[in-house]
Amino acid sequence: MMNKVLSMSSLVAVGIGASAVWLSNKPNRIKAESMLRDFKRKVKPNVYAQSEQLPIEKGGNPHPKDFPDNDMVSEGAQYSVQFYNEKIQ
Incomplete structure (x- = not known):
């Protein structure tokens, strides 16, 4: 080996x-x-x-009744916002 x-x-x-x-x-x-x-x-x-x-079917805004996709979109910016806030402070 x-x-x-x-x-x-x-x-x-x-x-x-x-x-x-x-x-x-x-x-x-x-x-x-x-x-x-x-x-x-x-x-x-x-x-x-x-x-x-x-297969780009959902490019843009998610459907209001697609709950798993909406959860993913709502959680998506948490890390970047937290990082930005720490850099500013």
């Missing part, structure tokens, strides 16, 4: 060192930045498409 942890940590250290050496060269940094930018462009539309499909 200890050998596995030691070998994994040494592999991580070697990976970090190799990436630092590779990124020390300016053309490589430019390549890495463009790869990350392209990756973000490919992933972002998928993230937004999934977020639109979320």
Whole structure:
């Protein structure tokens, strides 16, 4: 077990060192930045498409007869109000 942890940590250290050496060269940094930018462009539309499909049925004010939700909403600001009051005093 200890050998596995030691070998994994040494592999991580070697990976970090190799990436630092590779990124020390300016053309490589430019390549890495463009790869990350392209990756973000490919992933972002998928993230937004999934977020639109979320079941947002109760966004905003809770229904007056939904007692568990009303209790949760009424208790929600207690910690932040208490924290704010302690900071002011």
